[in-house]
Amino acid sequence: MTQQKPQRKTGFAHLIAATGYSVAGLRRMWQESAFRQEVIGGAAVLLLLLALGGSAGQIGLMTVLLLALLAIEALNTAIEAIVDHLSPDWSVFAKQAKDIASAAVxxxxxxxxxxxxxxxLDLALAAA
Structure with a gap:
């Protein structure tokens, strides 16, 4: 039995719905140990930079890169879910798709x- 596709939302209702989808995606990602490790490691890195007196630019750049890592981890998980659905048994295409997504992470x-x-290094040289 198939479900009917929900009607497309527009305007402010779309913004609210999209936010809900994103929150649901983040909840799903939290189930992944790699995602949790990256979040915790990223928080530790940012706290270290704060403790060492990193500049706003340095902390901002590191934050953007950490968020990009989390986004790519989410895409990797999405690819794995799709591949597992399309190819429940082992296959070369499934292995290659998962390996390539893992390489991106x-x-x-x-x-x-x-x-x-x-x-x-910049912080160490500045302190010397």
Whole structure:
């Protein structure tokens, strides 16, 4: 039995509905251990930068990169859910899709690490 597609909302009702969908997505993401680890690690990084006297620009840049990491983690999870639905058994296409999505997360983690390293080096040189 299929469900009827809900009627499309417009205007302010669309904004309210979209916010609800986003909150539901964040609730779903919180079930993922990688997402929780990234949130906690990101909070620790931002607190470290605050404690070390990072500038507003440094903290802002790190915040944007951390949010981008969380967004890519969400896309990775969405891809995994779709692939698992389309290919419940093991398949080459499913493995490749999941591996590529995982690589995107890995690359974003590297970008965060590079940025954090540069900021920490800058703070160390400024303190010397």
């Amino acid at each position: 890995f690359l974003m983690i590297l970008a965060n690490g590079v940025c954090l390293s540069v900021i920490l």
